[in-house]
Amino acid sequence: MAGVLIVDQSPGLARDVAAVCQSVGLSVVGAARDGLDAVDQAMRLRPSHLVLDLLLPRLSGTQLLATLRRQGLSPLIVVVTAITARESILAARQAGAHAYLLKPLATARLIEVLSSRRGDVVAAITG
Amino acid sequence: MQVVPTTGRAELTPFEDAVDRLELAVAAPVVIQRLLATIADPRSSVRDVEAVLTVDPSLVMRVLKLASSAVYARRPVRDLGGAIRTVGLHELRRLAVTAHFATGKSPLARELWAYSLAVAFACERLALIGRPPPGPDLFLCGLLHDIGTLVLDRLLGERYARLAIVPGDGRQADLERAAFGFDHTDLGAMAVARWNLFPELEPVVQLHHDPFAADRLGLPAASQAAIELVALARLGFLTTSEVLTDGEPAEVDLAVALAGRRGVTMDQACDCAEEGRAQAAAVLGALTAA
Numbered sequence: 001m002a003g004v005l006i007v008d009q010s011p012g013l014a015r016d017v018a019a020v021c022q023s024v025g026l027s028v029v030g031a032a033r034d035g036l037d038a039v040d041q042a043m044r045l046r047p048s049h050l051v052l053d054l055l056l057p058r059l060s061g062t063q064l065l066a067t068l069r070r071q072g073l074s075p076l077i078v079v080v081t082a083i084t085a086r087e088s089i090l091a092a093r094q095a096g097a098h099a100y101l102l103k104p105l106a107t108a109r110l111i112e113v114l115s116s117r118r119g120d121v122v123a124a125i126t127g
Numbered sequence: 128m129q130v131v132p133t134t135g136r137a138e139l140t141p142f143e144d145a146v147d148r149l150e151l152a153v154a155a156p157v158v159i160q161r162l163l164a165t166i167a168d169p170r171s172s173v174r175d176v177e178a179v180l181t182v183d184p185s186l187v188m189r190v191l192k193l194a195s196s197a198v199y200a201r202r203p204v205r206d207l208g209g210a211i212r213t214v215g216l217h218e219l220r221r222l223a224v225t226a227h228f229a230t231g232k233s234p235l236a237r238e239l240w241a242y243s244l245a246v247a248f249a250c251e252r253l254a255l256i257g258r259p260p261p262g263p264d265l266f267l268c269g270l271l272h273d274i275g276t277l278v279l280d281r282l283l284g285e286r287y288a289r290l291a292i293v294p295g296d297g298r299q300a301d302l303e304r305a306a307f308g309f310d311h312t313d314l315g316a317m318a319v320a321r322w323n324l325f326p327e328l329e330p331v332v333q334l335h336h337d338p339f340a341a342d343r344l345g346l347p348a349a350s351q352a353a354i355e356l357v358a359l360a361r362l363g364f365l366t367t368s369e370v371l372t373d374g375e376p377a378e379v380d381l382a383v384a385l386a387g388r389r390g391v392t393m394d395q396a397c398d399c400a401e402e403g404r405a406q407a408a409a410v411l412g413a414l415t416a417a
Contacts, residue, residue, distance in 0.1 A: 009140050009142060009308070010140050036337075036340055036343070039343055039344065040343065043343075055140070055142055055143050055146055055317070056142075056313075057142060057304075057308075057309045057310070057313040058312075058313065058333070058337075058340075059333060059340075059344070060316055060317060060320060060329070060333070062320065063316075063329065063330065063333070063344070067343075067344045067345060070344070070345040070346075071345055082139060082143045082147070083146075103139075
């Protein structure tokens, strides 16, 4: 399904991401506030894009990405997180992340990332 | 790497804030990280293992106390070489992890480790009956599955104490989530992922209250078995506990379902829990003996 699944515990951030998605013509097909709910929604909705935090209750973002890979799902992945550790950025990249954006969210950069094509260089952006 | 000016909100969620302060609460167990990596490396010698441990003399003292106890050697073990000859490297690893973590004088810490050690020993016994596929060390999975409780206790102090948590209680995660927006499984999983002790530990820590969620994650069979055996050992502990006699119906149903899946009867699960509890008391007695 063409559309974005947003996974973040913060309703405010999820709203901001949804607004950005709509501004670039992407429909939001689902929103989850924890990792297990995100797995269920991703399996059901098979989104084309996944915008997620790594710090999630009930299943971490890293485990969520590993699960999607095991289940054969490969959405375009955009990480939006407060984790600045280099290992985390590398792990997200290995898990197939297209971009790694730091909170607080730079909306202009998210617009750019969501408008870009799959296969573009992974962007790691510091706040 | 591009650097872009930031806009928007800067506030952290309660969970992000807790993770941000995690290492202030519980330092990464560096000696244990090195020990597990050294023992897992087939090129390592006994001397390499001794060299890793001897940087922490107080840990060595506790390991020797445990190795000398009635649970293990039943005679004085005077040095690490003697401990390794007596119990072997596999058991030494467990002793060292126990000696590192199972300390702390607060009432919650004492309860936590009495419970966690009982679950660890019960897991070992359940595995002898249920015969899971080869996988992670079930003793260590059981011992560390509730590490998030320790982290929350250290991080939140009095705020956490007000919840009057009883380790292992099925209501624990709900109470924590209602109070803080996240629970000990979330924070514990984040801690062990950072510590990188062994890869199967994170799902055990995250899912021991929700073991059938592992079905949806497509985890390897050994990893799923570890989650289910730890969950069953927890429920066996509760079922045989004098403190928690009013088991939630949902917890009883979960225990029966898990026992059936692992090829264990509820009577066997309870026997394993009782034996685990006795072994845990002996180990903690040895650790606290003068």
